[in-house]
Amino acid sequence: MTAISVSGLTKKYGAFPALHDLSITLPGGRIVGLLGENGCGKTTLLKVLAGALTQYSGDVRIHGEEPGPATKAMVSFLPDAGFLAERDRIDDSIEYYRDFFPDFNEAKCRDLLRFFGLDTGWRVAGLSKGMREKVQVALAMSRDAKVFLLDEPISGVDPAAREVLLQAIVSDLPEDALVLISTHLIHDLEPTLDAVAFMRYGRILLAGDVDELRAERGMSIDQLFREVYRWSAR
Numbered sequence: 001m002t003a004i005s006v007s008g009l010t011k012k013y014g015a016f017p018a019l020h021d022l023s024i025t026l027p028g029g030r031i032v033g034l035l036g037e038n039g040c041g042k043t044t045l046l047k048v049l050a051g052a053l054t055q056y057s058g059d060v061r062i063h064g065e066e067p068g069p070a071t072k073a074m075v076s077f078l079p080d081a082g083f084l085a086e087r088d089r090i091d092d093s094i095e096y097y098r099d100f101f102p103d104f105n106e107a108k109c110r111d112l113l114r115f116f117g118l119d120t121g122w123r124v125a126g127l128s129k130g131m132r133e134k135v136q137v138a139l140a141m142s143r144d145a146k147v148f149l150l151d152e153p154i155s156g157v158d159p160a161a162r163e164v165l166l167q168a169i170v171s172d173l174p175e176d177a178l179v180l181i182s183t184h185l186i187h188d189l190e191p192t193l194d195a196v197a198f199m200r201y202g203r204i205l206l207a208g209d210v211d212e213l214r215a216e217r218g219m220s221i222d223q224l225f226r227e228v229y230r231w232s233a234r
Contacts, residue, residue: 001063003028003147003178004049009058011044011202018044019056020202026195028146028176033189035182035225036199042182043080045199046149049180050077063146073103076145080152082132090120090135097139109142112168130157137165148179154188162188186222196221198228205229 004026011019019041026032034042047053048060051067062071084093090113097104113120116134124132133156141148153169154162162185170192173179183189190210197207206213206228210221217224 001028001176002026002061003063003176004180005059005061005064006045006049007059009045009048009056009060011048011053011056017202019048022058022203024197024204024207026178026180028178030194031170031179031181031192033181033183033186033193033196033221034199035184035186035196035221037184037229040199041202042199043151044202046077046151046180046182047079049147050075050149052077052079074146076140076143076148078136078140078148078150078153080155082136084124084127084132084135086123086125088124090118090122090124093124093135093139094120097142101143103144105142105144108172109138112138112142112171115168116164130161133157134161134165134168137168141169141171144174146174146177148173148177150179150181152182152184154183154185159188166192186225190221193221198225200229 002025007023009019009022010017022045036042044053048056049062049067051072060067062075065071094106094109098106110120116138118131118134133153137153140150150169154165157165169179181189193210195209198205213224214220219227
């Protein structure tokens with residue numbers, strides 16, 4: 001079943017088109033990398049899909065529904081900005097998610113936090129940037145959502161911690177869920193991905209199955225990314 005369908009999406013900030021006539025269709029049951037340099041439109045696209053941005057032109061559907069209250073109930077969105085309150089303990093954040101999201105799996109969240117080596121009694125104010133990223137990933141990935149939208153979830157942690165975070169992201173996913181991960185750290189993410197979509201200047205440059213693209217082009221996704229971007233700059 002189609003999880004995300006986007007056709008002719010354009011989103012402007014003043015005269016600047018952050019997204020320009022963008023179209024893409026993604027099925028469920030896949031982990032897809034949304035790849036591109038900073039400023040290419042990845043965050044804007046995820047915010048539109050999450051229902052956090054409106055006032056756009058084009059057609060956007062999440063499991064057949066336009067972004068709104070119905071889709072927010074089936075989408076788990078992890079923004080690139082931190083959302084934990086400094087004064088809270090991790091337990092407080094768990095309580096907020098439990099109260100706000102009926103599909104939140106508290107037991108899974110606590111298991112992930114133990115996997116990360118985090119004590120839920122710790123205050124957010126005392127956590128490092130990497131620890132905060134881990135808490136936010138644990139919260140976002142513990143919903144029984146149909147679509148997970150993750151904006152640069154591994155960019156704020158050191159290389160050694162990225163693999164641990166990626167393990168948490170892909171573990172025990174709901175059946176047929178779509179995970180859409182934006183990143184510019186392609187080398188770290190490549191082993192996890194089923195498919196990719198390369199973005200630049202608010203457009204999709206290339207999209208496809210990871211194994212098929214590697215076989216067709218005879219190179220890794222990281223190498224292909226560099227090649228596509230060299231070509232698009234001409």
